[in-house]
Amino acid sequence: MTSFVPRSLVGRVRAATVLAIAACGGWAIALAAAPAPPAGEAKPAPAAAAAAAPAPSIAGDWIGALELQGQALHLAIHLTKNEDGSLGATLDSIDQGAKGIKVDKVGYKDGVLTLELTAISARYEGTVGKDGAEIAGNWSQGPGSIPLKFTRGKAPEAPAAKAVPSDPIKPLWMGSLEVPGGKLRLVVHMARAEDGVITATIDSLDQGANGLKVESAVFKDGKLTLELKTLGARFEGTANKEGTEVTGQWIQGGAPMPLVLKAIDKIPATLRPQDPKPPLPYSEEEVAYVSAPSSVKLACTLTMPKTGAPHPAVVLITGSGPEDRNETVFGHRPFLVLADHLTRSGIAVLRCDDRGVGGSAAGPPDATSDSFADDALAGVAYLKTRKEIDPARIGLCGHSEGGLVAPIAATRSKDVAFIVLLAGPAVPGSEIILDQTRLIMKAEGASDADIEKATSASAKVFAAIKEEKDPKLAEARVRKELAASPEALTPQQIDQQARIALSPWFRYFLTYDPAPTLSKVGIPVLALNGERDLQVPAAENIGAIRTALDTAGNKDYTAKILPGLNHLFQESKTGSPTEYASIEQTFAPSALTTISDWILAHAKPASKRDEPAAAAAVHAAPAAREDVAAPAVLAPDSLPH
Secondary structure, three states: OOOOOOOOOOOEOOOOOOOOOOOOOOOOEOOOOOOOOOOOOOOOOOOEOOOOOOOHHHOEEEEEEEEEOOEEEEEEEEEEEOOOOOEEEEEEEHHHOEEEEEOOEEEEEOOEEEEEEHHHOEEEEEEEOOOOOEEEEEEEEOOOEEEEEEEEOOOOOOOOOOOOOOOOOOOEEEEEEEEOOEEEEEEEEEEEOOOOOEEEEEEEHHHOEEEEEEOEEEEEOOEEEEEEHHHOEEEEEEEOOOOOEEEEEEEEOOOOEEEEEEEOOOOOOOOOOOOOOOOOOEEEEEEEEEEOOOOEEEEEEEEEEOOOOOEEEEEEEOOOOOOOOOOOEOOEOHHHHHHHHHHHOOOEEEEEOOOOOOOOOOOOOOOOHHHHHHHHHHHHHHHHOOOOEEEEEEEEEEEOHHHHHHHHHHOOOOOOOOEEEEOOOOOOHHHHHHHHHHHHHHHOOOOHHHHHHHHHHHHHHHHHHHHOOOHHHHHHHHHHHHHOOOOOOOHHHHHHHHHHHOOHHHHHHHHOOOHHHHOOOOOOEEEEEEOOOOOOOHHHHHHHHHHHHHHOOOOOEEEEEEOOEOOOOOEOOOOOHHHOOOOOOOOOHHHHHHHHHHHHHHOOOHHHOOHHHHHHOOOOOOOOOOOOOOOOEOOHHHOOO
């Protein structure tokens, strides 16, 4: 997610399963499920065929278990061989009663099996044993990864549920929850098996969250009950005589909210008018290279103008959480739109899948923002190998956490000519999270007392992480604080929250102060924030950026707050994350123009540069590696699948 705070459907701090079948729990306001297919899509995209035909022996049923804080979550993989020789797969989460979870991409090459589940932002990579009896690897989802071994065999069948008297049901329903800042449109998918048992999932269209698992669904005597236990949510309603409308209440967290579900024939399409459509007036190329020192394979897209080489170029750096190269979130693809605009303006753009997402390898489980700076510099080094790119005019552009990563990278290499910070943080992560908690809760109508309870509970957890250096003591204290939370978390929720809180990434983000690094940046900087950004508050962070760059003696920077824009740089009414998906605009044209105009003004060809001015905007002494060697470029057939 672009946000620093993992989110769930409605309400605050709702925990999740490791598979995030329901949602991804978080620290502050829980608003949207784990990254999912764009809003408006009822199902994930069809599985992509693997590049190489798999060995026949791998097809079949496999079972394994994720060990989570002493508890086991049993999983089953069903691998099938397609007519073209590629593999297809589904996954069952046995202990959660979730069957047939779609695996969007299956790869099998050189004895390595990779599975990607887009809707829950998960990836598995494992090596098949020589005897073909087991697969040993790691499950990656959110911060870090967990060892997971599969062995051949069928999962035990759960006892068949007894049929109950039931009413006829429609397969597709839709309704809207009225929340501060707008509406949340919910789509319910229901189906009844031959034994009478109902299965159901929910899509939150305006949050880009699809396939939320309904653990219990009963429709009897005109009464419909849906329970989402992992979210701590429940719907109770009564159907009209025709069975086409159910009037009831959505119950989650605070006061119940009215909700009327109406039977529909199809899900309304979500418009994204800024998404580029072919034919494109520039070239688009799939590339890959290795990021040192962790030797992580990164899969990327390079877009370049067709004329005017050598071009200025920029490497885009995504926000927090596992994101694809387009920074897909809430049905929007901000980096696709930004790359399209910049390339049309004459600027080459390199954008990559995050570690463990899409075509990029997961890498070590202890990656932090510091590691992502290595990835950004690997992109710069790759661009230097391209004759179409001017090596003296390569910059970095980071959004949200990416705006924290860009300065780290810039102080490590003289190859970075400029940086653009979009909603980049300039204060420690613990302050960012508490600030966004206050602002988002206030925007959603929470009372001052509830806001104080939420921030106080989070602050105690953060203090435990910062103060306890011993991992066991830190875990014990974090669990104690979570158990005392006013949210009354379940043991499963406490496990999930503790795992996130104690991950290397979260600990780094929580304790890292961006200001000292910014105070070493002497190259040109553009820093932009939206006036209505509730996740990285504009005034506080832009002010801190100005102070730090003044300390650096930087004479060539622009720091602006753009009126009316939110964290995603959309024109918004309130800035609340509940608006993100419902706004058709992906990226405000005024922000796009500001970015492209500034880059073009600060990335002039050598023949047109003002040499004295250019000499004044020198780099500060690098904090680490001064130059990065050109990465090993991968051939297309060596990309991870």
